[in-house]
Amino acid sequence: MTDRKLIDVAMEAMFNSYSPYSRFKVGAAIECEDGEVFAGCNIENAAYGATMCAEAVAIASAVSGGKRDFKRIAVISEGGDYCYPCGNCRQLLNEFSPELEVLAARSDGRYVSYPLSALLPMAFGKEIL
Numbered sequence: 001m002t003d004r005k006l007i008d009v010a011m012e013a014m015f016n017s018y019s020p021y022s023r024f025k026v027g028a029a030i031e032c033e034d035g036e037v038f039a040g041c042n043i044e045n046a047a048y049g050a051t052m053c054a055e056a057v058a059i060a061s062a063v064s065g066g067k068r069d070f071k072r073i074a075v076i077s078e079g080g081d082y083c084y085p086c087g088n089c090r091q092l093l094n095e096f097s098p099e100l101e102v103l104a105a106r107s108d109g110r111y112v113s114y115p116l117s118a119l120l121p122m123a124f125g126k127e128i129l
Protein backbone atom coordinates (compact mmCIF):
# COMPACT_ATOMS: atom_id res chain seq x y z
CA MET A 1 0.00 0.00 0.00
CA THR A 2 1.28 3.46 -0.79
CA ASP A 3 1.87 6.08 1.91
CA ARG A 4 -0.94 8.11 0.37
CA LYS A 5 -3.44 5.27 0.63
CA LEU A 6 -2.51 4.57 4.26
CA ILE A 7 -3.05 8.25 5.05
CA ASP A 8 -6.43 8.09 3.29
CA VAL A 9 -7.46 5.18 5.52
CA ALA A 10 -6.37 7.18 8.58
CA MET A 11 -8.35 10.17 7.33
CA GLU A 12 -11.47 8.09 6.87
CA ALA A 13 -11.20 6.92 10.48
CA MET A 14 -10.59 10.52 11.58
CA PHE A 15 -14.05 11.47 10.35
CA ASN A 16 -15.48 8.99 12.88
CA SER A 17 -13.60 10.62 15.77
CA TYR A 18 -15.65 11.11 18.93
CA SER A 19 -14.05 14.25 20.30
CA PRO A 20 -16.72 16.59 21.68
CA TYR A 21 -14.40 17.96 24.39
CA SER A 22 -11.21 18.83 22.53
CA ARG A 23 -12.84 19.08 19.11
CA PHE A 24 -9.54 17.71 17.82
CA LYS A 25 -10.21 14.83 15.47
CA VAL A 26 -7.42 12.28 14.97
CA GLY A 27 -7.25 9.21 12.76
CA ALA A 28 -4.64 6.48 12.53
CA ALA A 29 -4.02 3.52 10.23
CA ILE A 30 -1.47 0.86 11.07
CA GLU A 31 -0.12 -1.50 8.44
CA CYS A 32 0.85 -5.00 9.51
CA GLU A 33 3.81 -6.93 8.12
CA ASP A 34 1.37 -9.03 6.08
CA GLY A 35 -0.21 -5.92 4.55
CA GLU A 36 -3.42 -5.87 6.51
CA VAL A 37 -4.43 -2.43 7.78
CA PHE A 38 -6.30 -1.50 10.95
CA ALA A 39 -7.69 1.96 11.60
CA GLY A 40 -8.63 3.91 14.70
CA CYS A 41 -9.89 7.31 15.78
CA ASN A 42 -9.70 9.12 19.08
CA ILE A 43 -12.56 8.39 21.44
CA GLU A 44 -13.04 10.91 24.22
CA ASN A 45 -14.94 10.52 27.44
CA ALA A 46 -16.69 12.78 29.95
CA ALA A 47 -14.11 11.44 32.41
CA TYR A 48 -11.31 12.99 30.37
CA GLY A 49 -8.62 10.54 31.49
CA ALA A 50 -10.56 7.68 29.92
CA THR A 51 -9.96 9.15 26.46
CA MET A 52 -8.36 6.82 23.93
CA CYS A 53 -5.96 8.09 21.28
CA ALA A 54 -6.47 7.12 17.64
CA GLU A 55 -3.18 5.20 17.55
CA ALA A 56 -4.08 3.26 20.69
CA VAL A 57 -7.42 2.27 19.16
CA ALA A 58 -5.72 1.17 15.93
CA ILE A 59 -3.13 -0.91 17.82
CA ALA A 60 -5.79 -2.45 20.05
CA SER A 61 -7.80 -3.40 17.00
CA ALA A 62 -4.77 -4.91 15.24
CA VAL A 63 -3.60 -6.87 18.28
CA SER A 64 -7.15 -8.09 18.87
CA GLY A 65 -7.09 -9.26 15.25
CA GLY A 66 -4.04 -11.40 16.02
CA LYS A 67 -1.37 -9.06 14.62
CA ARG A 68 1.81 -8.06 16.41
CA ASP A 69 4.23 -7.02 13.70
CA PHE A 70 3.79 -3.64 12.11
CA LYS A 71 5.52 -1.80 9.28
CA ARG A 72 4.03 1.67 9.20
CA ILE A 73 1.49 3.86 10.89
CA ALA A 74 -0.15 6.97 9.49
CA VAL A 75 -1.54 9.58 11.88
CA ILE A 76 -3.60 12.58 10.78
CA SER A 77 -5.60 15.32 12.45
CA GLU A 78 -7.80 18.12 11.21
CA GLY A 79 -5.22 20.65 12.34
CA GLY A 80 -2.84 22.50 10.11
CA ASP A 81 0.23 20.91 11.72
CA TYR A 82 1.69 17.47 11.25
CA CYS A 83 0.12 15.15 13.79
CA TYR A 84 2.76 13.19 15.68
CA PRO A 85 1.86 10.39 18.07
CA CYS A 86 1.85 11.47 21.72
CA GLY A 87 4.47 10.06 24.07
CA ASN A 88 2.21 7.36 25.42
CA CYS A 89 1.32 6.16 21.91
CA ARG A 90 5.00 6.07 20.92
CA GLN A 91 5.53 3.73 23.85
CA LEU A 92 2.56 1.56 22.83
CA LEU A 93 3.95 1.30 19.30
CA ASN A 94 7.45 0.50 20.54
CA GLU A 95 6.15 -2.55 22.39
CA PHE A 96 5.46 -4.33 19.12
CA SER A 97 7.56 -2.71 16.41
CA PRO A 98 10.53 -0.55 17.39
CA GLU A 99 11.44 -0.39 13.68
CA LEU A 100 8.08 1.10 12.71
CA GLU A 101 7.88 3.96 10.23
CA VAL A 102 5.65 6.83 11.36
CA LEU A 103 3.86 9.02 8.83
CA ALA A 104 2.69 12.24 10.47
CA ALA A 105 0.15 13.94 8.23
CA ARG A 106 -1.76 17.18 8.32
CA SER A 107 -5.20 18.04 7.06
CA ASP A 108 -4.05 19.10 3.59
CA GLY A 109 -2.57 15.62 3.14
CA ARG A 110 1.08 16.63 3.34
CA TYR A 111 3.15 14.40 5.59
CA VAL A 112 6.54 13.73 7.03
CA SER A 113 8.04 10.35 7.84
CA TYR A 114 10.29 9.27 10.71
CA PRO A 115 11.43 5.99 12.17
CA LEU A 116 9.81 5.42 15.57
CA SER A 117 13.31 5.14 17.04
CA ALA A 118 13.87 8.81 16.17
CA LEU A 119 10.65 9.82 17.93
CA LEU A 120 11.35 7.63 20.96
CA PRO A 121 15.11 7.40 21.41
CA MET A 122 16.59 5.14 24.10
CA ALA A 123 13.19 3.52 24.50
CA PHE A 124 12.25 1.29 27.38
CA GLY A 125 11.29 -1.98 25.74
CA LYS A 126 10.59 -5.59 26.55
CA GLU A 127 14.19 -6.64 25.86
CA ILE A 128 15.13 -4.93 29.12
CA LEU A 129 12.87 -7.12 31.25
Ligand code: THU
Pocket (backbone or CB within 6 Å): 019, 022, 024, 026, 041, 042, 043, 044, 051, 052, 053, 054, 055, 084, 085, 086, 089
Ligand atom coordinates in the same frame (compact mmCIF):
# COMPACT_ATOMS: atom_id res chain seq x y z
N1 THU B 1 -4.85 12.41 20.46
C1 THU B 1 -4.71 11.29 19.68
O1 THU B 1 -5.70 10.67 19.29
N2 THU B 1 -3.46 10.87 19.39
C2 THU B 1 -2.32 11.50 19.77
O2 THU B 1 -1.24 11.00 19.54
C3 THU B 1 -2.42 12.81 20.41
C4 THU B 1 -3.74 13.16 20.98
C5 THU B 1 -6.21 12.86 20.80
C6 THU B 1 -6.57 12.65 22.24
C7 THU B 1 -7.63 13.71 22.45
O3 THU B 1 -8.87 13.15 22.06
C8 THU B 1 -7.28 14.79 21.46
O4 THU B 1 -6.34 14.23 20.56
C9 THU B 1 -6.66 16.03 22.10
O5 THU B 1 -5.59 15.69 22.91
